[in-house]
Amino acid sequence: MSRINDVGGMVGFPAIVEEPDEPAFHADWEAHVLALNAALIRRGVYNLDEFRDAIERMPPDAYLSSSYYEKWFTAITTLLVEKGVATPEELATPEELATPEELATPEELATPEEPAGG
Amino acid sequence: MSADHHGSSAISERVRHVEALLEARGLVDEGEIDRRIDEFLAGxxxxxxxxxxxxxxxxxxxxxxxxxxxxxxxxxxxxxxxxxxxxxxxxxxxxxxxxxxxxxxxxxxxxxxxxxxxxxxxxxxxxxxxxxxxxxxxxxxxxxxxxxxxxxxxxxxxxxxxxxxxxxxxxxxxxxxxxxxxxxxxxxxxxxxxxxx
The missing domain is CATH 3.90.330.10 (Nitrile hydratase alpha /Thiocyanate hydrolase gamma)
Known part of the structure; x- marks a missing residue:
């Protein structure tokens, strides 16, 4: 069964938007997400296929409403929990812990779920 | 939670937090993030x-x-x-x-x-x-x-x-x-x- 990332041929998406300057990153945090991911893969915390899989198994509504590097960050935090590197509580900022509904942004962190093999 | 807390500033705060945690655990070296960003852009x-x-x-x-x-x-x-x-x-x-x-x-x-x-x-x-x-x-x-x-x-x-x-x-x-x-x-x-x- 295909996952939500398999959008080839799907209808209903908006028009393609070309940016005049086409920057590689639209905010500093995006560059940091890219670098964090590279660091964790180089260290063997997880591999590239596990990273792709973590993006592709995002719930469809979260996948479609997340920007490119928001998807990456969701995948990173999902894998850090599943690999036992950190708990969802440790990954949450103090502000998020004070307002738990914010944890719903990366859906996996809000859903109690047994890590698959970790 | 007001709308001000959503969007770019909220996620940049979350990324900073995770980065600091990983540095503290020795999974990311000091200066490594900047080096990897530079490598990517020059790659x-x-x-x-x-x-x-x-x-x-x-x-x-x-x-x-x-x-x-x-x-x-x-x-x-x-x-x-x-x-x-x-x-x-x-x-x-x-x-x-x-x-x-x-x-x-x-x-x-x-x-x-x-x-x-x-x-x-x-x-x-x-x-x-x-x-x-x-x-x-x-x-x-x-x-x-x-x-x-x-x-x-x-x-x-x-x-x-x-x-x-x-x-x-x-x-x-x-x-x-x-x-x-x-x-x-x-x-x-x-x-x-x-x-x-």
Whole structure:
């Protein structure tokens, strides 16, 4: 069964938007997400296929409403929990812990779920 | 929670927090993040794809080798597809009078960064990924590329292990132009296939 990332041929998406300057990153945090991911893969915390899989198994509504590097960050935090590197509580900022509904942004962190093999 | 806490500042706070945690656990070294960002930005440029294209235009034997085994052929120019997290297979496809090629990654955003530099946001968008395989002619028209009705369009869908690059057609009236000058005519969109050159 295909996952939500398999959008080839799907209808209903908006028009393609070309940016005049086409920057590689639209905010500093995006560059940091890219670098964090590279660091964790180089260290063997997880591999590239596990990273792709973590993006592709995002719930469809979260996948479609997340920007490119928001998807990456969701995948990173999902894998850090599943690999036992950190708990969802440790990954949450103090502000998020004070307002738990914010944890719903990366859906996996809000859903109690047994890590698959970790 | 007010709307002010959503969006860019909230996520930048979350990223900073996770980065600090990983540094504290020794999974990320001090200075490593900045170094990796610099490496990424320096790791590729459309100038590389343009050099390959210009060489293919002036050297038919190189063009044949490029279309037969791109990974080997680009090594002749000192380029490689092994700079990333894993070596990627490269297939280069050339536009002709009868056929136009365009590249996409419908599943995510696979792209030959070493040869084209960081990809533009539209290449990674669901809009481009979903539509270019269903209506390539219409999508190319939106990019300002109107192809004759008789031109066949091939859409190449990249994957985790394979990358594609398009060699555009050499523009008319460029006979005798030096190779470096020819390279200057080639754009990133031309190498993806959403522009003529």
């Amino acid at each position: 590729g440029s459309p100038a590389n794809g343009a050099r390959i294209t210009a060489r293919a235009w002036v050297d038919p034997d190189f063009r044949d080798r490029l279309l037969a085994d791109a990974n080997a052929a680009i090594r002749e120019l000192g380029l490689s597809m092994s700079g990333g997290l894993q070596e990627q297979r490269l297939k280069v496809v050339a536009n002709t009078e009868d056929e136009h090629n365009v590249v996409v990654c419908t599943l995510c955003s696979c792209y030959p960064i070493a040869l084209l530099g960081p990809s533009p946001a539209w290449y990674k968008s669901e809009a481009y990924r979903s539509r270019v395989v269903r209506d390539p002619r219409g999508v190319l028209r939106e990019f300002g590329l109107e192809l004759p009705a008789g031109t066949r369009i091939s859409v190449w869908d990249a994957s985790a292990e394979s990358r594609y690059m398009v060699v555009p057609r050499r523009p008319e009236g460029t006979d005798g132009m030096p190779e470096e000058e020819l390279a200057g005519l080639v754009t990133r969109k031309g190498l993806i296939g959403t522009a003529a050159v």
